[in-house]
Amino acid sequence: MQRQKIIVIDFGGQYNQLVARRVRECNVYCEIYSYKTDIDKIKQMEPMGIILTGGPSSCYEENAATCSPELFKLGIPVLGLCYGAQLMQHVLGGEVRRATDREYGRTGIKVDNSSALFAEVPENTTCWMSHFDYISKTAPGFKVIATSDNCPAAAVENASENLYGIQFHPEVLHTPEGTKMLYNFVRNICGCTGDWRMDSFVDENIKKLRDHIGSGRVLCALSGGVDSSVAAVLLSKAVGKQLTCVFVDHGLLRKNEADEVEAIFGAAGPYDLNFIRVNASDRFYIKLAGIDDPEMKRKIIGEEFIRVFEEEAKKIGSVDYLVQGTIYPDVVESGLGGESAVIKSHHNVGGLPDYVDFKEIIEPLRDLFKDEVRKVGLELGIPEKLVYRQPFPGPGLGVRIIGDISAEKVRMVQDADAIFREEIEKTSSEYKKSNGSVPDWMPDQYFAALTNMRSVGVMGDERTFDYAIALRAVKTIDFMTAESARIPYEVLETVMSRIINEVRGVNRCMVDITSKPPGTIELL
Numbered sequence: 249m250q251r252q253k254i255i256v257i258d259f260g261g262q263y264n265q266l267v268a269r270r271v272r273e274c275n276v277y278c279e280i281y282s283y284k285t286d287i288d289k290i291k292q293m294e295p296m297g298i299i300l301t302g303g304p305s306s307c308y309e310e311n312a313a314t315c316s317p318e319l320f321k322l323g324i325p326v327l328g329l330c331y332g333a334q335l336m337q338h339v340l341g342g343e344v345r346r347a348t349d350r351e352y353g354r355t356g357i358k359v360d361n362s363s364a365l366f367a368e369v370p371e372n373t374t375c376w377m378s379h380f381d382y383i384s385k386t387a388p389g390f391k392v393i394a395t396s397d398n399c400p401a402a403a404v405e406n407a408s409e410n411l412y413g414i415q416f417h418p419e420v421l422h423t424p425e426g427t428k429m430l431y432n433f434v435r436n437i438c439g440c441t442g443d444w445r446m447d448s449f450v451d452e453n454i455k456k457l458r459d460h461i462g463s464g465r466v467l468c469a470l471s472g473g474v475d476s477s478v479a480a481v482l483l484s485k486a487v488g489k490q491l492t493c494v495f496v497d498h499g500l501l502r503k504n505e506a507d508e509v510e511a512i513f514g515a516a517g518p519y520d521l522n523f524i525r526v527n528a529s530d531r532f533y534i535k536l537a538g539i540d541d542p543e544m545k546r547k548i549i550g551e552e553f554i555r556v557f558e559e560e561a562k563k564i565g566s567v568d569y570l571v572q573g574t575i576y577p578d579v580v581e582s583g584l585g586g587e588s589a590v591i592k593s594h595h596n597v598g599g600l601p602d603y604v605d606f607k608e609i610i611e612p613l614r615d616l617f618k619d620e621v622r623k624v625g626l627e628l629g630i631p632e633k634l635v636y637r638q639p640f641p642g643p644g645l646g647v648r649i650i651g652d653i654s655a656e657k658v659r660m661v662q663d664a665d666a667i668f669r670e671e672i673e674k675t676s677s678e679y680k681k682s683n684g685s686v687p688d689w690m691p692d693q694y695f696a697a698l699t700n701m702r703s704v705g706v707m708g709d710e711r712t713f714d715y716a717i718a719l720r721a722v723k724t725i726d727f728m729t730a731e732s733a734r735i736p737y738e739v740l741e742t743v744m745s746r747i748i749n750e751v752r753g754v755n756r757c758m759v760d761i762t763s764k765p766p767g768t769i770e771l772l
């Protein structure tokens with residue numbers, strides 16, 4: 249049976265993946281394609297609906313990103329968002345102009361909730377605006393279905409043709425009714441029934457993988473991160489002992505992490521899989537000794553990882569399939585899907601060896617967003633602690649130690665980081681118990697890093713000359729931009745006092761409040 253699908257056409261706006269995620273939250277499958285995608289290809293995919301995203305261009309300029317007018321004549325419902333709405337009007341004979349001021353931020357709007365797009369949306373609501381251009385005249389056949397003080401056409405429709413345009417961004421959380429609007433579009437206007445569910449994804453994919461792999465042998469580089477763990481368990485449910493997982497402990501993991509991964513996936517854990525743990529910290533420390541250039545570190549760690557992995561793969565013998573935990577944002581960001589600019593390409597330590605003997609790569613999660621991977625993880629019975637793990641860079645603590653790396657410095661950063669995480673988790677779970685939800689300041693990623701700075705302190709009666717720890721905690725949606733999380737001062741004080749008392753070699757604690765940009769989340 250073919251799955252119902254919405255196509256998201258990407259004009260290069262910053263929220264484009266968010267649009268796709270919100271559609272998926274409505275249990276409707278969607279894929280992102282560049283605006284340059286050929287109209288015939290779009291037709292062949294037989295989408296139930298099309299969404300045109302925002303983007304940085306002005307549709308009336310020469311060489312602006314555009315689409316074929318035929319797109320609006322396919323008989324398929326189309327929803328334009330921000331730039332997408334303006335473009336739809338421009339292409340169909342309306343008028344778009346530059347306003348004197350940019351309309352930006354939370355904005356009150358009045359909607360006509362007799363429109364199918366705004367069914368069950370309160371007449372007066374808030375939305376997130378971010379535009380310079382505005383629709384100054386609607387195209388023939390269109391009527392205005394929402395207005396704001398500065399925007400005479402905050403939303404427009406031609407209901408008989410199933411064409412809709414919204415000037416604001418329903419996909420961001422600052423538009424509280426936004427998901428309902430997208431739901432109205434994909435479920436009611438396009439008629440999608442909601443056939444995209446993670447429980448059926450698990451069942452369907454176990455069967456598909458089993459049929460595809462047959463009696464072949466499968467190898468998986470397991471990092472203990474969410475993606476590779478979910479991929480490994482899915483594969484193990486499909487082909488059992490035909491799968492071997494190799495977990496390389498490069499000595500740059502968080503405190504106790506290697507043992508925790510082994511406890512879940514090793515012989516004592518609930519999954520009956522072939523699990524090989526390679527304790528390789530010594531060889532990594534030797535290779536990294538005296539290196540303080542961040543890119544060199546990343547390169548050395550990445551290469552050494554591959555060498556270790558290859559050695560293990562050779563011991564196993566020829567394998568037919570190699571599993572990778574690639575997820576949909578990796579596909580989109582590598583330019584295979586949408587149009588978004590590649591801001592930073594991370595090489596993942598789970599990266600592929602060039603010449604391991606295998607005939608095919610299997611990427612069972614390549615259609616999924618992170619939140620969907622997590623749901624699949626829960627469906628598969630993977631512990632919540634692992635499923636909701638915060639992101640951890642492939643090069644591990646290697647990018648959280650400024651300057652050269654040694655076992656001693658790894659110990660300091662591991663211990664400080666464990667204290668920081670413990671205190672944040674304790675405070676937030678106490679808060680949750682009395683308030684029902686985590687506090688507003690709860691960071692999306694938080695960790696300790698070791699600065700290369702040593703300074704003078706006093707402990708008891710003794711002078712110290714020790715290292716300073718930096719505490720980093722950020723709020724972020726997509727990890728492309730971030731702001732510092734406002735952790736209560738008392739929590740920071742407890743963390744500071746515990747770190748200095750409990751972690752040998754550290755006598756000072758600093759909080760890094762830099763946003764991204766201009767900083768990055770990791771210090772290196």
Ligand code: XMP
Nearest residue numbers: 594595596639640641642643727768769770
């Ligand atoms: P930055 O430091 O670029 O980090 O702001 C953004 C997000 O990516 C993670 N990160 C990495 N992940 N390999 C990875 O797999 C890497 O080399 C790497 N560097 C950063 C970082 O933890 C944050 O979540």
